[in-house]
Amino acid sequence: MDINFNKLFKQELERGFYDNIYLKLCNGEKENNSITIPKTCKSRLNGISEYNRIWNYRFLESPCRIGRKSVYCLKKINGCQIKNSSYKCPICYSLDPNIDNPCEPLNKLMRIDISKNFAIIPNVYPYLETQFLVVSRSHIDQGQLLNNQELLKEFFQEIKNLLSRNNGVFVFNGTCGNSLDHFHSHYTTTKFPLLEMLSEKLNGYFDFEHFRGFSLIASNELMVSELISTILKNNLTYNFVVRRVGENLQFIFFIRHCKILEGVEDLNLDAGGLSGYIVTTDKLNIDENILSKYLDTTNRKEDYILISSQFKSGGRRRSKTQKIKNKLFRKTIRNRK
Ligand SMILES: [Zn+2]
Numbered sequence: 001m002d003i004n005f006n007k008l009f010k011q012e013l014e015r016g017f018y019d020n021i022y023l024k025l026c027n028g029e030k031e032n033n034s035i036t037i038p039k040t041c042k043s044r045l046n047g048i049s050e051y052n053r054i055w056n057y058r059f060l061e062s063p064c065r066i067g068r069k070s071v072y073c074l075k076k077i078n079g080c081q082i083k084n085s086s087y088k089c090p091i092c093y094s095l096d097p098n099i100d101n102p103c104e105p106l107n108k109l110m111r112i113d114i115s116k117n118f119a120i121i122p123n124v125y126p127y128l129e130t131q132f133l134v135v136s137r138s139h140i141d142q143g144q145l146l147n148n149q150e151l152l153k154e155f156f157q158e159i160k161n162l163l164s165r166n167n168g169v170f171v172f173n174g175t176c177g178n179s180l181d182h183f184h185s186h187y188t189t190t191k192f193p194l195l196e197m198l199s200e201k202l203n204g205y206f207d208f209e210h211f212r213g214f215s216l217i218a219s220n221e222l223m224v225s226e227l228i229s230t231i232l233k234n235n236l237t238y239n240f241v242v243r244r245v246g247e248n249l250q251f252i253f254f255i256r257h258c259k260i261l262e263g264v265e266d267l268n269l270d271a272g273g274l275s276g277y278i279v280t281t282d283k284l285n286i287d288e289n290i291l292s293k294y295l296d297t298t299n300r301k302e303d304y305i306l307i308s309s310q311f312k313s314g315g316r317r318r319s320k321t322q323k324i325k326n327k328l329f330r331k332t333i334r335n336r337k
Helices: 005-014 090-095 149-165 193-197 221-233 288-298 301-310 312-336
Strands: 022-024 049-054 057-061 075-078 081-084 118-122 132-136 169-172 184-188 204-208 211-218 237-245 248-256 277-280
Touching: 005 118, 005 132, 090 118, 090 132, 118 149, 132 149, 149 169, 149 184, 149 221, 149 237, 149 248, 193 211, 193 237, 204 301, 211 221, 211 301, 221 237, 221 248, 221 301, 248 301
Parallel strands: 057 277
Antiparallel strands: 049 057, 075 081, 118 132, 132 184, 169 184, 169 237, 204 211, 211 248, 237 248
């Protein structure tokens, strides 16, 4: 299917999908009493601004994502009554065309079915540029999908197709830095600092400039599935960012250890955060020490060393080529300066 995310975004913007949220009333009036919208918020996209930089990490505040926690926006309208909906999952609820959502303009959510198991919807409360979601059409758990060979193959093919026509990246947050169980992966055109610096040829573990991850150039889903099972076998979790490199996909995996130790502040960073682009509703009071403690606890060097030693597709070549490939990463950084 020929999807152009930039066009879709413009279309959604023009038809008012990102406008502030109001509660629909029976007489056709709108009220915002239940959802307090600050005067500065002209829409849900407003007010995103950078307030801090640590190393190459950028910190942004997104104060207008108002309505996200409104109890009304997950209910339905029956006649003039606002009733509880039977859905507990916000994505299942959003995908149901028969639910009349009492919150405007959420009642106008667009949905495009792109394959047997996947659909595209806009991110209702966006915090990245041109942000859309690829979601499973039925409720599949975030973790389950990537353990299922058939589904992973379909997902791999779909994101590859989408990235052949669109310049952005996909972000998958797994179970670390994520708030929804229903399988979803974010599309965005946000330029993540890490990806701007990372060589498209790098294959294997990297640990530079305060960024740590595992880059996998994959020509098919089998390599991805092998890396995921190696991570899971060690009782670790993961998230990743993926971009298209020629005929392949480059997955930048973050091997996560989400148990926060005592004395470490939980920043709850997702894969976008570990790629250097951190967006929160309120400003974080943070310094180098807090960030480095968090990274050392949840994105641990020892886990990368462990996984690198066990991962066959990347591991066999690793010891020989690691040095050369690490140079590629440094060269990219130097060129930027
Ligand atoms: Zn669901």
